[in-house]
Amino acid sequence: MNQDLLRIIDSICRDKNIEREGFMNDLEGAMSMAVRKAFETEDAEVHLDPLTGHISATVQSKPVDMQTLGRIAAQTAKQVIIQRTRERERASIFEDFTERRGTIVTGQVTRVEGGNLLVNIGRTEGFLPRSEQIPGETHEVGDRLRVLILEVREQPNQVKIILSRSHPEFITRLFELEVPEVAERIIEIRALAREAGYRTKVAVSSIDSKVDAVGACVGVRGSRIKNIVEELGGEKIDIVRWNESSQILIQNALKPAEVQEIALCLELGKATVVVAEDQLSLAIGKRGQNVRLAARLTGWDIDILTPAEYNKNLELMEQSLRRVEGVDDVLLDKLVAIGCVSVADIDELGPDPLVTDLEIPKELADRIVEEAGEEVIRQEEEKEAAKRAAAEAAARGETLTPAVEETPSAFVATEAADAAATGTVEAANGTQAASGATEAAEQQEPVVKATEAPQTPSATDEAVPEADTIADEASAGEEAEKP
Numbered sequence: 001m002n003q004d005l006l007r008i009i010d011s012i013c014r015d016k017n018i019e020r021e022g023f024m025n026d027l028e029g030a031m032s033m034a035v036r037k038a039f040e041t042e043d044a045e046v047h048l049d050p051l052t053g054h055i056s057a058t059v060q061s062k063p064v065d066m067q068t069l070g071r072i073a074a075q076t077a078k079q080v081i082i083q084r085t086r087e088r089e090r091a092s093i094f095e096d097f098t099e100r101r102g103t104i105v106t107g108q109v110t111r112v113e114g115g116n117l118l119v120n121i122g123r124t125e126g127f128l129p130r131s132e133q134i135p136g137e138t139h140e141v142g143d144r145l146r147v148l149i150l151e152v153r154e155q156p157n158q159v160k161i162i163l164s165r166s167h168p169e170f171i172t173r174l175f176e177l178e179v180p181e182v183a184e185r186i187i188e189i190r191a192l193a194r195e196a197g198y199r200t201k202v203a204v205s206s207i208d209s210k211v212d213a214v215g216a217c218v219g220v221r222g223s224r225i226k227n228i229v230e231e232l233g234g235e236k237i238d239i240v241r242w243n244e245s246s247q248i249l250i251q252n253a254l255k256p257a258e259v260q261e262i263a264l265c266l267e268l269g270k271a272t273v274v275v276a277e278d279q280l281s282l283a284i285g286k287r288g289q290n291v292r293l294a295a296r297l298t299g300w301d302i303d304i305l306t307p308a309e310y311n312k313n314l315e316l317m318e319q320s321l322r323r324v325e326g327v328d329d330v331l332l333d334k335l336v337a338i339g340c341v342s343v344a345d346i347d348e349l350g351p352d353p354l355v356t357d358l359e360i361p362k363e364l365a366d367r368i369v370e371e372a373g374e375e376v377i378r379q380e381e382e383k384e385a386a387k388r389a390a391a392e393a394a395a396r397g398e399t400l401t402p403a404v405e406e407t408p409s410a411f412v413a414t415e416a417a418d419a420a421a422t423g424t425v426e427a428a429n430g431t432q433a434a435s436g437a438t439e440a441a442e443q444q445e446p447v448v449k450a451t452e453a454p455q456t457p458s459a460t461d462e463a464v465p466e467a468d469t470i471a472d473e474a475s476a477g478e479e480a481e482k483p
Contacts, residue, residue, distance in 0.1 A: 002053030009053075017096070017123065018088040024050055026088070030080035031066070034073040035059060093124050094159045097152045104173045107163075109143045119147060119163060132164035135197035137233055146231060148173060166196035171237075174228045175202070179217050187213045190242040193296035197235055201253060201293045205242035214239045238293075246271070246300065253294035257283035260307065264300070265339025267353045271300040272341050274310045313342040320375040321346075326364045334358050343379075346372035 009027070013020045031046040039059045046057045046066075057064045107119035107126060115130040117139055128147060139145065148170040151162040164170060172189055181187040182204075191203040206213040217239050218225045225237060243249045250271050251259045261274040275283045283304050284291050295302045305313070314336070320343050321327045321335075338357050340346050346354075351365035358365075 002055075004053075006053040012085070016085065016089045017092050018085070021050075022088060023085070024048055026084040027081055030077040030084065031055070031057070033080055034069060034077040035064065035066075037076055038069050038073040039064075090154075090159050094152060094154050096123070097149060097159070097161055101149050101152055102169060102173075104146050104148055104170070104177065106144060106146050109139050109141050109145070112139070112141060119145070121147070121149075121161070121163075124159065124161065126161040126163040128163040128165070132162070132166050134165050134233055134235070137165070137197070146174075166194075168192050168194045168200075171200055171202065171228075171232075174231060175217065178224050178227050179219075181206075181211060181216045186211055187216055191297050191299075193293040195289060195293065197233070199236045199238070199289055199293060200232075201238045201240055201297045203240045203242040203249070203253070203297055214241055240297065246298065250294065250298050250300060250302065253297050254283050254290065254302075257290070259283075261310070263336070263339050263341050265345060265349070267349055267357075268339070268345065269299070269301055270303065270339065270345070271298075272303045272305060272310070272339070274305055274307055277306050277308075280304065280306055310341065316375070316379075317341070317343050317346070317372075320371055321368060324364070324367045324371050326360075327368065331358065331360070343372040343375040347376045 009020065009023060012018075013023050028046050028048050031048070032044060035044040035046055035057050036042055041059060043061075044057070044059045044064075046055065048055050055066055057066050105121045105126075107121040109117050110120045110125060111118040115133075117128040117133070119126045119128055126147065126149070132150065133139075145165070147163040147165055148167055149161060150164040150167055150169075153160040153162070171192060171194060175189060176183040179187065182189065186208050187204055187206050189202055190205050192200065194200040202217070204213040204217055206216070216224075225239070229235060229237060238255075240249075240252045240255070243252060246264060247262045250262055250273065254273065254275075257275055257279045259273055259275055263272040263274075264270075265272075273283070282290075285293075291302050291304055317335075317340075318332055321332065335346065335354075335358070338353075340349060346369060349369075351362065351369045354360060354365040354368060355362050
């Protein structure tokens with residue numbers, strides 16, 4: 001009997017993943033409470049020998065036979081031990097999953113409630129809310145899926161585990177599972193920007209010069225990136241080569257668009273990027289997606305302009321500032337050098353950085369900023385007047401066709417979703433879009449890719465022909481999006 005009790009105790013502790021010593025103490029406490037209630041005294045103790053399983057009880061220092069306590073005392077002990085066991089199990093689950101927070105687990109869908117999922121992840125169920133699911137995905141009871149343990153909350157009667165498949169860290173953990181060099185920290189994911197279900201940009205670097213970071217992540221014929229894309233339901237992934245130079249990093253992040261010039265304003269955290277007219281829609285991306293992700297990846301607000309728009313901004317700035325006494329060609333060149341390429345930049349920057357960076361008098365800086373602000377107001381008034389004229393003409397059934405575009409169509413990354421609603425990603429030479437990791441690897445077309453094709457294979461991948469290597473990289477980034 002006593003040995004059977006010990007085996008039952010060991011089995012419970014093993015199944016619930018709780019400490020044996022703590023459970024034995026709870027069992028002693030439950031039996032002591034039952035004895036005190038049965039004899040209506042506080043002077044009662046119960047001892048359970050952890051080696052033999054022998055139970056001894058005393059009431060007012062006199063031994064008591066536990067067999068004589070009756071059914072009510074046994075029921076009391078049962079309720080107490082069940083309650084304390086549940087408390088210990090909750091504490092164990094909370095501690096266990098808190099340590100595993102940020103890792104990927106595989107679970108099975110057990111219930112679907114209003115788009116939210118309950119997923120069996122072993123010892124307990126996790127909650128996968130609709131907001132943390134990949135848009136467009138549907139799951140049914142019985143489906144197996146990988147999820148990220150996002151958050152662990154301790155509540156009065158349960159431990160709530162929040163799961164996610166849309167969090168950017170989910171991508172990082174998938175790379176660690178599929179790319180050994182990432183798991184071994186030979187390749188480091190330096191930055192990541194994601195719009196779940198649509199596109200992700202990942203900037204990677206290698207601490208080993210013999211290992212090509214982009215090539216290792218893509219894999220031979222796109223094998224590694226293909227597995228990740230399939231897990232994400234076809235979400236496009238661009239692998240970007242990391243560079244400490246912000247200009248080079250921005251250029252890499254905007255690929256496959258070709259960048260002509262980049263002007264950085266450190267004070268504003270803004271990058272003005274010049275691309276050819278036929279590269280504008282490619283740089284912006286479908287619904288502004290490419291430039292928006294590039295901005296989040298690099299940490300810069302990105303304006304994309306054509307050469308004509310860029311030059312017009314410079315001309316307007318020069319014409320406006322020439323009216324300020326003391327402004328010459330040298331000062332204008334200095335303004336461009338610190339990233340001020342329009343009157344709006346100067347108005348936003350303010351006079352203090354001009355005094356500090358350009359070493360000009362405070363009075364001159366104030367006049368420059370004041371003139372820039374007035375020019376910005378004039379431009380805004382011209383825009384409003386043009387809108388009113390167009391509205392009035394439309395009301396009369398007429399059509400106004402301006403001969404010259406009055407304002408540049410600068411695209412700001414933070415406003416990309418609205419400004420690019422009518423723009424589509426379209427390659428100028430009509431090359432077909434890479435449709436995903438599998439198609440790109442099979443077609444092996446030597447077209448412009450989102451990242452440079454690796455010239456040398458990674459340490460763990462065999463060398464492949466150049467055409468294959470270029471095709472591999474197509475799986476890391478889509479060249480263009482058709483409207």
